[in-house]
Amino acid sequence: MEQVPRPGPKYACYPPHVLIWPLPALGHVNSMLKLAELLSHAGIKITFLNSEHYHERLVRHSSDVFSRYMNLPGFQFKTITDGLPKDHPQTVDNFHELLNSLASVTPPLLKDMLTDAKSPVHCIISDGLMSFAIDVAKQVGIPIIYFRTVSACAFWAYFCIPEIIDAGELPIKGNEDMDRLIKHVPGMEKFLRCRDLPSFCRAEDPMDMNLQLVVSETRSSVRADGLVLNTFEDLEGPVLSQIRAHCPKIYTIGPLNAHLKARIPENTHSSNSLWEVDRSCIAWLDNQPSKSVIFVSFGSVAVMQRDQLIEFWYGLVNSHKRFLWVIRPDLISGKDGENQIPKELDKATKERGYIAGWVPQEEVLGHKAVGGFLTHCGWNSTLESIVARMPMICWPSFADQQINSRFVDEVWKLGLDMKDLCDRKIVEKMVNELLVERRAAFMKSADRMANLAIKSVNEGGSSYCNLDHLINDIRMMSSKSENS
Numbered sequence: 001m002e003q004v005p006r007p008g009p010k011y012a013c014y015p016p017h018v019l020i021w022p023l024p025a026l027g028h029v030n031s032m033l034k035l036a037e038l039l040s041h042a043g044i045k046i047t048f049l050n051s052e053h054y055h056e057r058l059v060r061h062s063s064d065v066f067s068r069y070m071n072l073p074g075f076q077f078k079t080i081t082d083g084l085p086k087d088h089p090q091t092v093d094n095f096h097e098l099l100n101s102l103a104s105v106t107p108p109l110l111k112d113m114l115t116d117a118k119s120p121v122h123c124i125i126s127d128g129l130m131s132f133a134i135d136v137a138k139q140v141g142i143p144i145i146y147f148r149t150v151s152a153c154a155f156w157a158y159f160c161i162p163e164i165i166d167a168g169e170l171p172i173k174g175n176e177d178m179d180r181l182i183k184h185v186p187g188m189e190k191f192l193r194c195r196d197l198p199s200f201c202r203a204e205d206p207m208d209m210n211l212q213l214v215v216s217e218t219r220s221s222v223r224a225d226g227l228v229l230n231t232f233e234d235l236e237g238p239v240l241s242q243i244r245a246h247c248p249k250i251y252t253i254g255p256l257n258a259h260l261k262a263r264i265p266e267n268t269h270s271s272n273s274l275w276e277v278d279r280s281c282i283a284w285l286d287n288q289p290s291k292s293v294i295f296v297s298f299g300s301v302a303v304m305q306r307d308q309l310i311e312f313w314y315g316l317v318n319s320h321k322r323f324l325w326v327i328r329p330d331l332i333s334g335k336d337g338e339n340q341i342p343k344e345l346d347k348a349t350k351e352r353g354y355i356a357g358w359v360p361q362e363e364v365l366g367h368k369a370v371g372g373f374l375t376h377c378g379w380n381s382t383l384e385s386i387v388a389r390m391p392m393i394c395w396p397s398f399a400d401q402q403i404n405s406r407f408v409d410e411v412w413k414l415g416l417d418m419k420d421l422c423d424r425k426i427v428e429k430m431v432n433e434l435l436v437e438r439r440a441a442f443m444k445s446a447d448r449m450a451n452l453a454i455k456s457v458n459e460g461g462s463s464y465c466n467l468d469h470l471i472n473d474i475r476m477m478s479s480k481s482e483n484s
């Protein structure tokens with residue numbers, strides 16, 4: 001399906017044209033849409049290439065997001081197949097299937113799109129996990145910039161995995177080995193433990209398919225003409241210096257949610273939620289005392305066992321604090337014991353809890369009644385929490401979430417790392433630490449980091465200037481191509 005572009009503002013000559021192509025996963029599509037909006041605002045023509053499945057979802061479940069983008073001048077959606085059946089489960093275990101399928105079916109389609117003389121593309125910004133896009137870009141001679149949607153610390157850990165394996169630091173030798181320090185991620189030698197490495201490193205075999213795939217994709221970033229990261233210099237400066245030794249052209253332009261608000265203040269709907277949002281929780285929050293609620297959400301893909309759900313539930317109830325919990329319809333893996341919620345949990349939830357399937361997360365984090373965030377530490381959630389001055393309890397599940405958690409707790413002092421423990425007593429204790437006992441200290445760090453985040457996206461800040469660099473570089477690519 002292709003949308004005909006609507007007339008945009010009157011550009012002097014040809015506007016630069018960028019093709020943006022995310023991996024079909026919510027955390028990726030969501031943040032690349034934000035980048036698309038920022039570039040569109042700067043007068044750049046955008047073709048946003050969505051997988052057929054994600055596009056259908058966007059049109060059907062988020063028609064407001066879809067029409068908002070369709071109204072941006074010079075913006076169009078195009079779709080491309082991911083080569084998988086419609087009902088193919090999208091879980092972390094199927095990650096390599098998705099990437100392999102994309103790599104086998106999309107290159108000729110992309111090449112056709114890029115060689116269409118009617119609509120020349122001057123630059124591709126592709127997801128930083130799709131190296132086949134680099135191969136196609138090089139064949140047709142169009143510059144390509146990578147966008148990696150994870151933190152710089154996660155990117156750097158992925159980048160160093162071959163050295164970690166060569167040094168014999170992987171595989172991890174069972175649970176008792178989890179607290180061993182890793183020596184071969186420069187800059188993190190003092191605090192990075194086996195348990196904090198991206199979850200793919202837990203494979204028993206260092207040649208594990210998912211692990212090798214993510215490493216080779218990360219390493220391929222050096223072949224791109226630039227790397228965009230959704231982070232900011234004051235948050236991850238030391239790690240960024242390490243990465244710059246390998247990928248010299250890095251555009252740190254985050255936090256993207258704050259950057260959008262800074263550049264386009266009239267845009268009050270930046271969250272780009274691709275699923276239907278239940279807003280009834282806002283009315284519930286309106287009736288709760290200030291900073292009294294712990295918000296619980298584990299992102300769009302993480303799953304948990306039913307017994308883990310019950311442990312969290314007891315922990316929240318036993319903390320005697322109010323809670324708002326996002327339980328997605330597909331959050332619980334396996335259906336054992338469905339509908340058997342112990343009566344005391346049910347009763348306490350009616351008294352001081354609220355459960356929803358999908359909420360306007362950024363708005364919730366900014367609500368005056370919310371005092372803390374129990375999160376899986378997906379990168380978008382982590383940044384949204386930082387911008388909202390919200391201390392965190394981190395229960396990481398997979399991929400980059402473990403290392404993000406470690407940084408939240410040990411480096412940025414913005415919250416507590418629960419590691420992969422799941423025990424009602426720990427949940428209860430941490431909720432009380434976050435909301436009461438250590439509240440003042442966490443709030444001080446959260447305020448400081450939020451101020452730095454806001455400074456970075458305001459005029460003159462590092463992310464603001466880096467986005468201007470990116471826009472100027474794209475303009476140069478376009479004028480070079482028009483002159484050749």
Ligand SMILES: O=c1ccn([C@@H]2O[C@H](COP(=O)(O)OP(=O)(O)O[C@H]3O[C@H](CO)[C@@H](O)[C@H](O)[C@H]3O)[C@@H](O)[C@H]2O)c(=O)[nH]1
Pocket residue numbers: 026027028030149150271273297298299300301302326357358359360361362377378379380381382384398399400401
């Ligand atoms: O009820 C909800 C729950 C979540 N969200 C939004 O959904 C996004 C979730 O993104 P993220 O926190 O990054 O989590 P995942 O969806 O799990 O993201 C995947 O992609 C991220 C970016 O690559 C990685 O950091 C994660 O580990 C990976 O699981 C955020 O923008 C939330 O605001 C809502 O709008 N409403």
